[in-house]
Amino acid sequence: MSDVQERTPKNLPDFDGLFREPSLATGIDLSIRGLGKSFGEKQILHGLDLKIPAGQFVAVVGRSGCGKSTLLRLVAGLDEPSEGEIRFGEGAGPRKNDHPVRVMFQEPRLLPWARLLANVEIGLGMQSSTRENTQSAQEALRAVGLGERAQEWPSVLSGGQKQRVALARALVSKPRLLAFDEPLGALDALTRIEMQGLLERIWLRDKFTALLVTHDVSEALTLADRVIMIEGGRITLDLDVDLPRPRRRGSVDLALLEEKILDLLLRKELDRPEYEI
Numbered sequence: 001m002s003d004v005q006e007r008t009p010k011n012l013p014d015f016d017g018l019f020r021e022p023s024l025a026t027g028i029d030l031s032i033r034g035l036g037k038s039f040g041e042k043q044i045l046h047g048l049d050l051k052i053p054a055g056q057f058v059a060v061v062g063r064s065g066c067g068k069s070t071l072l073r074l075v076a077g078l079d080e081p082s083e084g085e086i087r088f089g090e091g092a093g094p095r096k097n098d099h100p101v102r103v104m105f106q107e108p109r110l111l112p113w114a115r116l117l118a119n120v121e122i123g124l125g126m127q128s129s130t131r132e133n134t135q136s137a138q139e140a141l142r143a144v145g146l147g148e149r150a151q152e153w154p155s156v157l158s159g160g161q162k163q164r165v166a167l168a169r170a171l172v173s174k175p176r177l178l179a180f181d182e183p184l185g186a187l188d189a190l191t192r193i194e195m196q197g198l199l200e201r202i203w204l205r206d207k208f209t210a211l212l213v214t215h216d217v218s219e220a221l222t223l224a225d226r227v228i229m230i231e232g233g234r235i236t237l238d239l240d241v242d243l244p245r246p247r248r249r250g251s252v253d254l255a256l257l258e259e260k261i262l263d264l265l266l267r268k269e270l271d272r273p274e275y276e277i
């Protein structure tokens with residue numbers, strides 16, 4: 001597992017000169033015990049146990065419908081567990097107000113009638129705009145490389161640029177845990193690779209705890225310290241990805257790990273009763 005302590009700003013790749021100063025945000029521990037979730041008669045998650053130390057980057061993979069987004073929604077406080085508990089930080093109970101988690105979704109969900117700066121300020125709450133909020137939003141836009149475009153409208157942006165605004169909006173409140181639900185799923189391959197680099201650099205700078213739900217095993221392995229696989233509502237793989245960063249796409253180490261995870265996913269698929277002859 002990567003050592004969080006070693007991620008000092010001096011190791012960081014520069015992005016338009018924007019990553020020299022670390023922000024004050026730091027990650028938070030996440031502890032999940034006996035987590036279950038049912039929708040009506042259908043049980044989706046079964047007694048999940050998971051501990052994520054502050055600052056770790058964890059990717060969650062698994063077949064479509066296995067419950068990845070359900071887990072993320074529970075962690076983000078967007079839904080209530082049917083059983084079990086989710087705790088943040090040393091000994092802290094579930095926090096209703098001042099929730100430490102922000103989410104970035106696959107769709108940017110920008111307000112078309114608000115300029116980019118105002119869209120990012122929304123990440124600080126719906127209170128009226130203050131000078132500090134405007135400054136924070138401007139900094140967040142700068143961090144995603146859109147500082148010069150604060151007064152533009154969402155409609156003039158490409159899909160990748162809209163996702164960068166969504167990232168700025170998620171970052172502006174300096175969350176202690178940032179959850180990503182397929183954030184790059186709708187982007188073309190090149191933009192996706194660029195965005196992966198941006199996500200990694202921002203995470204290295206801010207040291208928040210990261211929970212990434214993705215279909216893309218290669219993306220999980222490029223970004224995460226640890227990859228978790230959910231199958232049948234349970235964690236069936238918990239793999240440390242102990243490779244130096246930034247990771248080289250197409251390297252033998254990554255390819256071997258990817259093959260191992262894909263093999264497991266495919267074998268599980270073949271084991272399913274509907275595939276029996």
Ligand SMILES: Nc1ncnc2c1ncn2[C@@H]1O[C@H](COP(=O)(O)OP(=O)(O)OP(=O)(O)O)[C@@H](O)[C@H]1O
Pocket residue numbers: 039044062063064065066067068069070071215
């Ligand atoms: N609000 C809901 N009401 C009823 N069923 C739901 C609800 N939310 C999710 N489900 C069901 O829970 C199961 C898991 O859904 P979830 O979205 O967590 O899967 P996923 O692994 O994220 O899938 P995908 O990779 O396709 O996005 C699915 O069968 C889904 O239909």
